Each structure stands twice: as C-alpha cells, then as structure tokens.
Amino acid sequence: MSTLIKQDILVELSANAGTGFEQVREAGKTAFQAQGFPTNKSEEYKFTAITKKIEQNIQNLAPAGAFDVTAEQVKANVFEGYAGDVLVFANGHFLPSLSSTIEGVEVAALSDKADTALGSIAKPEKDPFCALNQSSFEGGIFISVPKKAQVQKPILLLNFFKADTGQVIQPRVWIEAGDFAEVTFINHSVNLSDASYFVNKVVEVKGGVNTQIRYYKLQNDGKNAIEVSNLETDILKDGRFSSVTISLSGEMVRNNLSLNILGSNSEGNMYGLYLLNGKTHVDNHTNVDHTVAHAESNELYKGILADSSRGVFNGKIFVRQDAQKTNAFQQNNNILLSEDAVVNTKPQLEIWADDVKCSHGCTTGQLDEEALFYLQARGIAKDQAKGLLLYAFAGEVLDHITDESFREYCTELVQTRLGSKF
Amino acid sequence: MLSIKNLHASIEGTPILRGINLEINAGEVHAIMGPNGSGKSTLASVLAGREEYEVTDGEVTFKGKDLLDLSPEDRAREGVFLAFQYPVEIPGVSSTNFLRTAVNQVREYRGEDPLDAVKFLTLMKEKMKLVEMDQKLLSRALNEGFSGGEKKRNEIFQMAMLAPTLSILDETDSGLDIDALRIVSNGVNQLKSKDNATIVVTHYQRLLDYIIPDFVHVLYKGQIVKSGTKELALELEEKGYDWIKDEVDSKATV
Numbered sequence A: 001m002s003t004l005i006k007q008d009i010l011v012e013l014s015a016n017a018g019t020g021f022e023q024v025r026e027a028g029k030t031a032f033q034a035q036g037f038p039t040n041k042s043e044e045y046k047f048t049a050i051t052k053k054i055e056q057n058i059q060n061l062a063p064a065g066a067f068d069v070t071a072e073q074v075k076a077n078v079f080e081g082y083a084g085d086v087l088v089f090a091n092g093h094f095l096p097s098l099s100s101t102i103e104g105v106e107v108a109a110l111s112d113k114a115d116t117a118l119g120s121i122a123k124p125e126k127d128p129f130c131a132l133n134q135s136s137f138e139g140g141i142f143i144s145v146p147k148k149a150q151v152q153k154p155i156l157l158l159n160f161f162k163a164d165t166g167q168v169i170q171p172r173v174w175i176e177a178g179d180f181a182e183v184t185f186i187n188h189s190v191n192l193s194d195a196s197y198f199v200n201k202v203v204e205v206k207g208g209v210n211t212q213i214r215y216y217k218l219q220n221d222g223k224n225a226i227e228v229s230n231l232e233t234d235i236l237k238d239g240r241f242s243s244v245t246i247s248l249s250g251e252m253v254r255n256n257l258s259l260n261i262l263g264s265n266s267e268g269n270m271y272g273l274y275l276l277n278g279k280t281h282v283d284n285h286t287n288v289d290h291t292v293a294h295a296e297s298n299e300l301y302k303g304i305l306a307d308s309s310r311g312v313f314n315g316k317i318f319v320r321q322d323a324q325k326t327n328a329f330q331q332n333n334n335i336l337l338s339e340d341a342v343v344n345t346k347p348q349l350e351i352w353a354d355d356v357k358c359s360h361g362c363t364t365g366q367l368d369e370e371a372l373f374y375l376q377a378r379g380i381a382k383d384q385a386k387g388l389l390l391y392a393f394a395g396e397v398l399d400h401i402t403d404e405s406f407r408e409y410c411t412e413l414v415q416t417r418l419g420s421k422f
Numbered sequence B: 001m002l003s004i005k006n007l008h009a010s011i012e013g014t015p016i017l018r019g020i021n022l023e024i025n026a027g028e029v030h031a032i033m034g035p036n037g038s039g040k041s042t043l044a045s046v047l048a049g050r051e052e053y054e055v056t057d058g059e060v061t062f063k064g065k066d067l068l069d070l071s072p073e074d075r076a077r078e079g080v081f082l083a084f085q086y087p088v089e090i091p092g093v094s095s096t097n098f099l100r101t102a103v104n105q106v107r108e109y110r111g112e113d114p115l116d117a118v119k120f121l122t123l124m125k126e127k128m129k130l131v132e133m134d135q136k137l138l139s140r141a142l143n144e145g146f147s148g149g150e151k152k153r154n155e156i157f158q159m160a161m162l163a164p165t166l167s168i169l170d171e172t173d174s175g176l177d178i179d180a181l182r183i184v185s186n187g188v189n190q191l192k193s194k195d196n197a198t199i200v201v202t203h204y205q206r207l208l209d210y211i212i213p214d215f216v217h218v219l220y221k222g223q224i225v226k227s228g229t230k231e232l233a234l235e236l237e238e239k240g241y242d243w244i245k246d247e248v249d250s251k252a253t254v
C-alpha cells in the first residue's frame, strides 16, 4: 500500500476535529481501518480509481480548516431571483453570522449537538469514505425540521471550499424532519481555489412519517477537485424523498446515494444529470433498499459526455422478501459526443419478493443524426440544433426540480454548456 | 431558379442518382413521380443537403448560387424547403420554440429583425389557419406522437412559416385522408406565387387534381426518363410504370 495511506492519516485528519462525538469518531475509525481505502479490486470502486487519483494528486493529506467568507461572496453566489433561506459553510464549518435564521427550523453547528446519532443512517461499515468522514469530519451542521412544519421556502446550503493542493475537506450534515414535515434543500458548492484538494462529504437525512423532503445538488466543482459524497436517507411510512443531482465539473467525483425504504406507501425518487467534458470522471452509485411492501422508487439518470470524459452509473435496487407490491423503475440514458468518452452503466437488481413491478433500462448512443438534419433543414445552425437536441435530452431531469428559481438557474447553466440558448 | 445538371449521388458507395437534369423556373410546379426506390427521396435529400449522400458528379445552382456548397441550414435560409416524407419526432423540443428559432435564424440570415414574441404569435396564428392546424398540436413536442396526417400537415405549416422560394414536397399526400388532402393542397396553393416554385413528389395522380403541375417527370433508376405535362400523370395512373420501365430497360440492353 502507498505512502499516503498509512495508519496515522486518521490522526492527521482529526487535527481540527474538536471535542464531542468521541465514540462516533472512534466507531468511524474502526470501520475505516477495517476497510481501508478501496483498491482496484474493490467491486464498488471498480470503475473509479479514486484512491489512485488521491495519491496522484495529493501528497500529504491534511485537513483544510475554516476560513473567512465575506457577505459579498455569499451574495455573489446565491442565484438570481432566489427567495429562500441560505446557510453558509466554509470548508464544512457553519458560518451563522452569514446565514439566515430560518423560522421554525432548528439549525446548529454539530459541535453544539453532540448527542446526534451520526452514523445511524449512513453506516460507516458500508463505505470506507463514509467511515473516514465519521472518524474525522470537520465542523458540520445539524438541521431539524419540527413535526408538521411546512417549510415553504427552500434552504440553500452554500458551501465555500478553499484549500491547497493536498488538503482534505470533510463536511458533515445531519438533517431530520418530524412527522408530516415538508422541506426542500439545495446544495451548492463554490470553489475559491483551483487546487487539487479532496472533499469527502457525508449527509444523513432522517425522514419521519409522511414527510416530504427534496434534496437538490449542484456539483460544479473546481476542475481539479476530487470529491466523494455519501448521502443516505431513511424513508418512513407515507414519506417521500426526491433528489436531483447535477454534475457539471470536477476531476473525479463519486456520489453514493442510498435510500432506505422503511415504511409502506412511501416513495423514493432519484434523478441525475451529468454533463461531462475534458477528463472529468463522474460516478453515480445509487442504492434503493425496499424493505417493506407497497412502496415505490423511481430513478432517472442522464448523461452527456464529451472529450475524454468518463461516466459511471451503478443503480442497485434491492427488494427484500417482505417488500411485496413494490414498484421500482430505473433508467439510465447516455449520449456520447466523442469517441474517447466512455460510460459504464450497470443496473443491479436483486429481487427477493415475487409480486413486484420492477423495470430498468439503459441506453448509450450518439446524437440523433436524423433529428439534427431535420432541424438544420429548417434553417437552424448545426451547433444550435445540436444544443437544442441535447437540451431536450437533459431537460427531462431538470423538470424534476420544483423550486423555480433553482430550476431556471440550472437550466441556464445547462443551456449555456450545451450551446442551446435561444 | 433551380438548375440541376448531370447530378450523380451515391450512398455508402451505391450510386442512386445517375445523371439528373432538371430546370425549374419561378412560378412553376413540377411533379416527380416514379416507382418505389427510384431515387425521388434521395433527390429531395441531396437538394436539402443531407450529408449521408455523396454527390459524385454534376452541379446544382439555386438562384445563381452553388447549392451543393451550402450547409443544410444555409440552403433553408436561402429559401429551400423540404417537406419530409417521414418527419422526425423530436421529444423534448417544443414545437413553438423550435419554430421561433428557425424563423428568426432565417430572418437573421436575410438581414431582417427577429420577430418578438407577439409578432411571432400573430404570424403563427395566421399560418395555422391556412392549414387548419390545431393549436393543441403545437403545445406538444415537435411531431411527438403526431399521427401520420398531423405530421404532414405540420410540414406544410412549417413551410408557411418559413415562406420558402423552392418547396420540395416529398409524398406529402401519402397518409392524408381526403379532407386533409384538400386542406394541405389548399395551403400549398395559397403559398404559391410567381416568385416561388414547387416540386411535388407523389405516387398519386389525385394530388395533382388539387396542385396542378406545369410539368410531370418520371424518375426511374436514378434518372428522369420521361417528362411531360399533367396528362402524363393521368396516363401513368391508367397504365402504371411498366411501359416506361420497358422502354428504358429495352433501350439499355440494346
């Protein structure tokens, strides 16, 4: 094993850990040591050589630490027309002075909430990066939406990252929602440096009975950033959880998204869009675990890959024996714009119940030449016609964003990228 | 307006057009008929600029310009319009946005100001009437889930919106019921003027009762083997193509 991945890395990374969560961190440490960094033999990281990437780019893992963010920087990075609340973070540390006070929602730095059951949803044994984060996360946030609260305005989690090459940022988020609560989060990261640093983030979302939670994530990382994100949620009876993950840049990005369906009549939705160019590598690993009967999951991930970018999609659907009458749908569609772009897509269905409706499909193809000619034959320039078709393909994912200002912001970003604005 | 000289084109190495000659002047309507696979759609596609077809010989000038030198979009902007035999369904692209983009890009090329939303809508309403186009269809994605007849009608509607100088209608009558045929033909006739020209590709004489051609050409094995007036269409309807095929094939073997 490499020089980087040595035993005392955990000690180094824990330098900014502070007090509290000793047991939690200890459990993370144990789980990490048991798993180690994934190697090229790890099935779960087969197509994403993240360890190698970290080793290549990062000589000496050290925590990045907090820094000052200005009100101007916040203002400049909240998208136009956004009318919701904003919580601001610097390398994972909560900055209350720059953040909104959200009516009826409890928000606190994790250090003030030392009894939070971190690791109870995103279990450290399941993923080495999740374990690593649990052992040595920095700062962190606790958000609690009380029972029956209908939080009308979305909550923007605005993360500023600033680090030198080789530094590690490990944010941690705990979200809990009481029964019948409804809330929407938008996670957006802003990179203040172009260094090759490593972000290792864990988000845990604890739903209640009949909660409705939406979690949108816009990944617009610095082009040299390496990121691993674990998001896991428990969905209870009558609950609904929907995520939209949009990945636009970065050096290597790995998203682990796990939905645990623990109550009947519930619904879990996972939507994703990745627009990749250059050498960007984005890997979406999703996992939905149907443990009870009468629940539904929907999944649609779409990718457009240019240059020598690489996309990985792995969608696991697990339907346990008791989960009769499950409806689970999964779809992954890709358009390759270059001969050097590669996508590895793998549906993974494990179905132990017999009365279920599950379907999955994946396609990888080129741009539809017939359609392109049709548009050109009407006088539309080739580049723009291409953009129009690509946007038509991508737009289906963006349609799942309910917050209008965020949807428009993403639409604008995506259209600009695809050259389809008209 | 359009001058085709000795046009040869092939696809994937197979020659399909083998020396087409055709002169079309402003104000004229030309019908092109011919058996299946004779190259009618290929000719239409080559004129519209489809890249799969390789032009191996000959030349085409349109309003004095070398048409073959232009990109498909520039041909459209110059005034060439192809009503597709099989219009493509394009999910996710709204009919209205598509048309507005097309109309404004064409206008820009011609040095005209883009139409604002209100003017565009007015134009659209006017042209919709012309082909009795249902508003509901236009709120859907382009051609998505349209019936065969609706697609054809949409082609003529687009033609009306783009006001071309040369319209090539590739079997626009196929799949139309008699009412739709009347409506579509009516639309085409209203768009006709002394300054523009129309090529209608068809298998059926009945269309030519509505859109009356000045010339009828028979395409066979990639060549125009016979030209005449509208009476030729009647003769073909009556006697089929065999007599022409025989004429041509016997000449070839002699």
Ligand SMILES: Nc1ncnc2c1ncn2[C@@H]1O[C@H](COP(=O)(O)OP(=O)(O)OP(=O)(O)O)[C@@H](O)[C@H]1O
Binding pocket: B011, B012, B014, B016, B034, B035, B036, B037, B038, B039, B040, B041, B042, B043, B085
């Ligand atoms: N992509 C292709 N590859 C090979 N051959 C092709 C291709 N496209 C067309 N052809 C051939 O070219 C010939 C002419 O086809 P075309 O579509 O122009 O005929 P058409 O006269 O329009 O026939 P129809 O009346 O059936 O519409 C046919 O033999 C057809 O099979």
Ligand SMILES: [Mg+2]
Binding pocket: B040, B041, B042, B085, B170, B171
């Ligand atoms: Mg044809």
